[in-house]
Amino acid sequence: MSQVQSYFSQLDSIDGELATLNLGPTHPATHGIFQNVLKMDGEKIVSAEPTIGYIHRAFEKLAERRPFNQITPITDRLNYCSSPINNMGWHMTVEKLAGIEVPKRAQYMRIIVMELARIADHLVCNAVIGVDTGALTGFTYMFQERERIYDMFEEVCGARLTTNIGRIGGMERDFTPGFHAKLKDFLKTFPPRFEEFGRMLERNRIFMDRVINAGPISAEMAMNYGFTGPNLRAAGVDYDVRVMTPYSSYDDFDFIIPVGQNGDTYDRFMVRQEEIRQSLKIINDAYANLPEGAYHADVPDYYLPAKDEVYTKMEALIYHFKVVMGEVPIPKGEVYHAVEGGNGELGYYLVSDGGRTPYRLHFRRPCFIYYQAYPEMIKGAMLSDAILTMSSMNVIAGELDA
């Protein structure tokens, strides 16, 4: 407990009366649609009751009605801070089900795109932690960098936020010259700017006093609450899907899984900072060793043919029709595939009965699972710490409510 917290914990409420405070659903400090009904004793939180579901869009039901390639745009809207990771996770799930082998080049391209998305995701989270502690400057600079990552996504797929990037079987197109130029520029100019941001906060006494011991969680509790991703690693458990069950050739790369100790806001911040550096390293390695070859597997049953061929060639037209109408052979069976999303293990449990759509698709959404520990984590803390805890957990409304 920080000095301030222990001071407040010594104080009893004057007349034993608790105040009820409704935080949210639309509150400028909560970065999304979250409601918490707080019981307050002075400025100390006695209990919290979260209400979620404000932007529920029935994705699991929608997915039962859509052909496989039309589910990708749904996954965009889960964790919309790192859509490409969700997209790739979905592609890989279908590839696992259909037994598609993706060429090495496409795998490396996916890694580059996914790690860029992870950087964007962590940048937003860490920059916002800065904002919530009163340091707006870093936020503006880091959002500029995020813009550049979105520019690169635009080069790859044409979209920025809800990317629908990649296809079942590979990528939709090879990296464009514009992407190469932007990525090279990014890899050169981003690290010093990012380190500047790090210097502003990482060892800043004011910042550290503010965030150390804010919203801590022990490793055991974090595991029991189903934590994954940076929030779990901040508590000291080195679980990372990229290492535990490597997908898309992550085992080709050498990187460190940073872990924290106390699972508090500072550790979550620092774990994300280090993960950004590791992601940069992975991107550098992948880009330097980008294999030659095809950027998609030769699977006309699943992979949308190029548009100019659709307009000129009969076969491409037929396959285009079949893919769009969902008339592709899909085996019966079930697969679970997990990727390391921005917030942790993003799992897809897909049950297929051989039909054109999934029979059942369940998203394991890390936010939804770890947000239930939030009341426990802010019990006894002050209101401003609760805000910090929420932003450092990187709770994304889209992923929370699906």
Next chain:
Amino acid sequence: MNLSNELVLARFEQEFPGVVKATETGIDGILAVEIDREQVADVLRKMRDDSVLQFNFLSSLNGMHFPQNEGRELGVVYHLHNWVKNFRMRVKIFFPISNPHVPTLTGVWPTANWMERQEYDFFGIVFDGHPDLRRILNVDDLDVFPMRKEFKMEDGTRTDKDDRFFGRDGHEGRSFD
């Protein structure tokens, strides 16, 4: 010692004789065992505490609805993960829709709390012993369980996108609206 599907099954036979009703290996190579719903909380607790199995992490749980399987229409699939040996498996239970009661796992993993609320919300599966079984994503006064297969996505007047038009038999109990 690394785990394999065979080792896990052998350990099951040793620790919980007669519990496994059926086994199946998914396309992803993950072993799935079906057990009785009455035993699910006990078996999963023992799987967590067992020195060999060590399934310490509940990855996810989700409901299922198969209207054509009479007497076992509803189901719950638990995804377990052993982080020590990095091994995943599934546990499945099936039960009639007329009696959708399942023992809760909240006493084993607190994370089951919201997961079970979600499946209650969408499938109407009642988790007995759950401390706070309310709807979680849908509005409180919704009176249906929308993920059940009888609820169609679009209006019933649409006749396109019928599987029979595309040389398929369609799927039992399931038309595309």
